[in-house]
Amino acid sequence: MISQKINRSAVQIDAEVISNKKVGPYHHMVFAVGQVAAACKPGNFVAISVGGSQSALILRRAFAIYRALDKGPMGGSIELVVAAHGEGSKWLCARNVGDFVDLVGPLGTAFGVPTTNANTMLIGGGYGSAPLFALAELLKNRGCRVDMVLGASTANKIYAPLEGKRSVSSLTLTTDDGSAGIHGQISEAIPRLIREYKTEVIYSCGPMGMLSAIAKIAEEFDISHQCSVEEAMACGIGVCMTCVVPIKHEDGIKMVRTCIDGPVMDGSEIIWDRKSVMDAL
Incomplete structure (x- = not known):
């Protein structure tokens, strides 16, 4: 039901x-x-x-x-x-x-919190980073190291960078046009930061393209990755089927509704390449 x-x-x-x-x-x-x-x-x-x-x-x-x-x-x-x-x-x-x-x-589902004091990295794109600020406070109170990376196309689209700085151990900004922080897409800075901060868990919110790139990096580093999936949700309660995403399943591919099975999901389970899904169907 x-x-x-x-x-x-x-x-x-x-x-x-x-x-x-x-x-x-x-x-x-x-x-x-x-x-x-x-x-x-x-x-x-x-x-x-x-x-x-x-x-x-x-x-x-x-x-x-x-x-x-x-x-x-x-x-x-x-x-x-x-x-x-x-x-x-x-x-x-x-x-x-x-x-x-x-x-x-x-x-929807909420972010899972480590049971031990882990080194965590919170990655947000544009206003999609909003859920990460409360998460940063929760992780900090649990004794975790919290490194935040906020990115956007331009500086004024990065939401509340000063508030982010108060809640975390380090804050890194990236912009596509170089108007603030590191010049380039947010995913380009992540591998270096993972090595520098010895990251053990990644949390991400933002556009699907960004989440896909982060998921690939997390897989390469063998790091746990929880992401808040941005799919259009028309009802929010699993009825309309507008927000489905494909995930890996023991029988091949399973379509799940991000409004009730997400929006927070295991990035390693999502099939990000939609073309491969269509080819398999």
Whole structure:
């Protein structure tokens, strides 16, 4: 049954917008969610109904949880980092303080935390790096070394680099155009950093191309790699089948739904070369 695989803590609520601030090209939004916040873990996401009751935008939009606080002036809250790209995200970014949105969460799988004090590397691309900041705090509190690498096409698309620096042992920035940090794609810097920091576990969030490149590097170094997969999720609860990805299976290939089997998945299990999948089918 599909319902058995949905995050057991998930509930549907009307969440009040208590803050909406523009940060560079992104919106940092805070929602009052009450007891829901206590169930949120790094890697989880929420699905929000966008467009309003009279809109043709009938499908929900999925947003990774940036941070959850179970206590505060208005009780529990969650924070999201939203890029206003499509009509749904533009509608959400236009919400004012005091507005309410129909929200389901927390959904999906969370990042797994090492049982020992491991050397960890957190790799994020653009605003996709949002879930890594809460994870960095969790790992640091567990006694792990945390090295963070943030990359984007240009400097202003790297989200909250100063906050990242406060939460980690080291912070490395990369930009495709060289406007900040190392000039080049983020994956090009990873092998050297793995050797330098003696990395034992990699966590990554970002575009699928970046995740694929990181997965290949992790395999070459024989390092555990957990990645938050960015596939379009229309329902968030495993019904619509828009977010499937192929994984390795004892019978060959298995298609799984990233909204309930992910978004956090073992990078070594995902079949990143979609052409090889099509050839096998």
